[in-house]
Amino acid sequence: xxxxxxxxxxxxxxxxxxxxxxxxxxxxxxxxxxxxxxxxxxxxxxxxxxxxxxxxxxxxxxxxxxxxxxxxxxxxxxxxxxxxxxxxxxxxxxxxxxxxxxxxxxxxxxxxxxxxxxxxxxxxxxxxxxxxxxxxxxxxxxxxxxxxxxxxx
Amino acid sequence: xxxxxxxxxxxxxxxxxxxxxxxxxxxxxxxxxxxxxxxxxxxxxxxxxxxxxxxxxxxxxxxxxxxxxxxxxxxxxxxxxxxxxxxxxxxxxxxxxxxxxxxxxxxxxxxxxxxxxxxxxxxxxxxxxxxxxxxxxxxxxxxxxxxxxxxxxxxxxxxxxxxxxxxxxxxxxxxxxxxxxxxxxxxxxxxxxxxxxxxxxxxxxxxxxxxxxxxxxxxxxxxxxxxxxxxxxxxxxxxxxxxxxxxxxxxxxxxxxxxxxxxxxxxxxxxxxxxxxxxxxxxxxxxxxxxxxxxxxxxxxxxxxxxxxxxxxxxxxxxxxxxxxxxxxxxxx
Numbered sequence: 001x002x003x004x005x006x007x008x009x010x011x012x013x014x015x016x017x018x019x020x021x022x023x024x025x026x027x028x029x030x031x032x033x034x035x036x037x038x039x040x041x042x043x044x045x046x047x048x049x050x051x052x053x054x055x056x057x058x059x060x061x062x063x064x065x066x067x068x069x070x071x072x073x074x075x076x077x078x079x080x081x082x083x084x085x086x087x088x089x090x091x092x093x094x095x096x097x098x099x100x101x102x103x104x105x106x107x108x109x110x111x112x113x114x115x116x117x118x119x120x121x122x123x124x125x126x127x128x129x130x131x132x133x134x135x136x137x138x139x140x141x142x143x144x145x146x147x148x149x150x151x152x153x
Numbered sequence: 154x155x156x157x158x159x160x161x162x163x164x165x166x167x168x169x170x171x172x173x174x175x176x177x178x179x180x181x182x183x184x185x186x187x188x189x190x191x192x193x194x195x196x197x198x199x200x201x202x203x204x205x206x207x208x209x210x211x212x213x214x215x216x217x218x219x220x221x222x223x224x225x226x227x228x229x230x231x232x233x234x235x236x237x238x239x240x241x242x243x244x245x246x247x248x249x250x251x252x253x254x255x256x257x258x259x260x261x262x263x264x265x266x267x268x269x270x271x272x273x274x275x276x277x278x279x280x281x282x283x284x285x286x287x288x289x290x291x292x293x294x295x296x297x298x299x300x301x302x303x304x305x306x307x308x309x310x311x312x313x314x315x316x317x318x319x320x321x322x323x324x325x326x327x328x329x330x331x332x333x334x335x336x337x338x339x340x341x342x343x344x345x346x347x348x349x350x351x352x353x354x355x356x357x358x359x360x361x362x363x364x365x366x367x368x369x370x371x372x373x374x375x376x377x378x379x380x381x382x383x384x385x386x387x388x389x390x391x392x393x394x395x396x397x398x399x400x401x402x403x404x405x406x407x408x409x410x411x412x413x414x415x416x417x418x419x420x421x422x423x424x425x426x427x428x429x430x431x432x433x434x435x436x437x438x439x440x441x442x443x444x445x446x447x448x449x450x451x452x453x454x455x456x457x458x459x460x461x462x463x464x465x466x467x468x469x470x471x472x473x474x475x476x477x478x479x480x481x482x483x484x485x486x
Contacts, residue, residue, distance in 0.1 A: 020161030020204065023191075042154050043192045045386065047258050056232065056261045062191045063262070064184075066161060067206055110257070131385030132256025 005069050009034065010078025018065040025049045025060035028075060036076035036105045040134070047133040050106035051075050057113045076105035079112065087150050088112055095146035099137030107133045111147045120151050154195040154281070160203035166210060167331045171358055173205045175333045179357040183207050185228060186263040188255070189271045197282035198295065199272075213266075213362060216240065223366040227266025231317070232257065234265060244366065245480075246375040246394060250320040253379045256386045266361040269318055269328070269344070273311035273352045273416050274388065276456065277301040294350045302453060309349030311416060312454040318345075318418050319394035319410035320377050326366045332359040345417035349452075352416055372405075373398045376476035378469050382455070389413040390455050391465045395473035397428065399481055404428050407441075409470060414451035414462065421445040424470060433478060442471035 002017040009032060016031050028034045028051070040048030042061045049061040052074040079086040085093065088108050098104050107130060114121070114129040121129070126147045127140070135143065160181075164170040174181050181203035182190055193199035207213075213226035216237055223244070225234070234240055234251035241248045254260055254268065278285075278294045291297025293309035300306030318341065326341045332355075341364070346354040355361075369375070375396035381387035392413050398406035407428035409421040424445040431437055451462035 019158075021156040021158055023156065026155075042195060044188055044255075044259055047256060050258055053261070057258045058261050059188075059258045062187050064156075064161075064187070064191075064204075064206075066163075067184075067187075067208055114257075128385070129257065132258055 003066065005066050007032075007065070007068060007073060008071065009073045010075060016065070020064060020066050022065050023061055024051070024063040024065045024068050024073070027065040028060060028073075034075050034077050038102055038105055040102070040106075045134075046103075046106075047110065048103050048106045050109045050133065052109055052113055055113060055116065057110045074109070074112075076108060079108070086112075088115070088147070091146040091150045092143070095142050095149060097138060097142040097146035103133055103135040103137075107135065107143060111150075115147070115150060121148070123148060156191065156194055157197065157200075159194075159201050162203060162205045163209050164205060164207075167213075167360060167362055170205050170207055170210060170360060171331055171333055173203070174360070175358045177203050181205055181357075183360055185267040186230065188259050188263045189267060193272065196280065198278065198280075198285070207360070218368075221368050223368055225265055225364045225366065227361045227363060228264050230261060231255075231263050231265065231268060232260040234317075235260065243368070244324070244375075246377045246396075247317070247320050247324070247366070250317045250377040250379075250392075250394065253316045253377065253389075253392075259386075265317065265364060268315055269321075269341070269361065269364070270353060270355075271313075271315050273309075273313050273349050274454070275302055275309075275311040275349070276454070278311060309416070310452045311349035311352075312413055312452050313345065313352055313415065313417050314388040314392075314413045314454075315418070316377070316379060316389060316392055316412065319392055319412045320375070321364065321366060322410040322418055322420070323375060323394040323396040323408040324366050324369060325408070326364055328361050329363040329365065330355065330359050331362050332356060336362075338365070342418070342420075347415070347417045349416040369396065370398060372400060374477045374481040376473050376480060378473045378476060380465055380469050388455070390457060391451070391462060391469050393466075393469045393473040395470070395477045397474065397477045397481070399433070402433050404431055404433055404437075407474075409441075409445065409473070411445075411449060411466065411470075413454060414449055414466065416452070419449055421449060421470060423448045428474070438471055438474045438478070441474060442467045445470040 038048045040046035051060045182201040184204045184206045213228040231251040377394045379389045379392045396408045407425045411419045424441040427441040446467040453459045
């Protein structure tokens with residue numbers, strides 16, 4: 001049976017009728033129509049569905065929406081303020097870090113959380129930080145370059 | 154894949170959670186981080202009429218010291234463990250083992266209690282029920298009576314692959330279990346049944362509340378080494394935790410536990426005996442690793458043969474002991 005769940009997504013409060021079996025990913029995409037977050041494996045192996053929960057990257061495919069109430073959820077749609085791109089999005093665009101683009105939202109959310117905690121990382125630290133996010137197109141090189149280009153001076 | 158229907162409960166106390174589990178007579182599951190349970194529900198290899206969300210239970214999220222015991226709440230996430238300055242300073246192998254699990258995303262969700270109770274794994278089990286039904290006769294772990302991994306195998310050979318348990322076992326950790334009969338303290342080793350198909354000796358109503366770790370003496374040094382295919386998001390092919398209690402060049406006590414070699418963590422008892430009350434030397438570590446090779450017969454997993462894994466036991470027992478010893482030398486320098 002569905003129940004009303006209050007979710008705080010990208011700073012906005014939503015009240016959604018969700019069944020316990022619906023994952024946060026399903027509610028974000030199907031109920032709130034925030035389709036930037038992608039479903040990959042659905043099993044916790046690819047991290048395409050990464051969103052930030054209270055600032056930390058987590059897998060929306062393995063979180064029940066009913067358990068996410070009261071938490072601060074940030075999706076790729078919540079990154080840029082206004083019409084411009086977030087510096088990470090801009091960097092991915094400029095460095096050619098996007099090919100098919102399916103892994104990109106998860107990759108950027110992971111990178112955002114990582115740079116918030118470690119603004120001046122080394123290349124190896126970046127590689128480790130995104131090591132869970134699978135990308136089958138780019139070979140990761142340009143993704144790493146894009147993230148490094150955003151690091152704070 | 155989508156989750157099946159289930160009833161959902163949000164108890165606020167452990168007692169309420171236990172009552173709910175008890176009421177459903179084995180057909181309800183406790184939900185903590187969800188990283189092990191939800192994929193199994195999606196694959197329909199685990200069936201649950203109800204999920205009891207444990208995340209709202211207070212008092213299980215802290216790491217605290219009480220006399221000589223370090224208490225870790227069962228809902229502390231692996232991410233919190235690897236970042237804990239207390240663990241990094243005093244029990245770094247435990248923080249390292251937590252860091253060795255999965256990816257940052259999984260570690261932010263997965264809890265210590267859940268990690269200790271993660272299900273055993275097998276190449277022939279971790280697929281959807283449709284895959285299982287269409288290709289093979291039901292194996293032991295799916296409720297049948299054959300093993301596909303070991304031809305003519307008379308039991309289930311699914312492997313326990315937790316990274317954190319061997320370190321806790323080497324430290325002599327105990328767990329506070331709450332069940333319908335009340336509270337009880339168990340040695341961590343007692344929660345593992347050693348059976349692949351049903352890895353836990355706990356009942357479906359039991360919940361782990363706290364993990365109690367005796368603080369190691371200042372002269373104890375440990376290490377966790379994990380052999381895996383990729384640097385990230387991999388279960389161990391072989392994992393070894395070693396703790397050595399030393400006095401100068403003398404090893405007074407040694408505890409060595411392995412993961413991913415059987416359906417429960419395995420202690421290298423003979424290897425420990427070689428090290429205990431002996432003077433350190435590279436030859437001694439070599440001898441201990443050869444004893445581990447003799448006494449441990451790994452189950453094949455990850456597509457590797459038992460023969461190969463046995464060789465790797467030798468290599469990684471040696472590496473774990475050497476790392477613990479180097480840690481001691483580093484501490485003295």
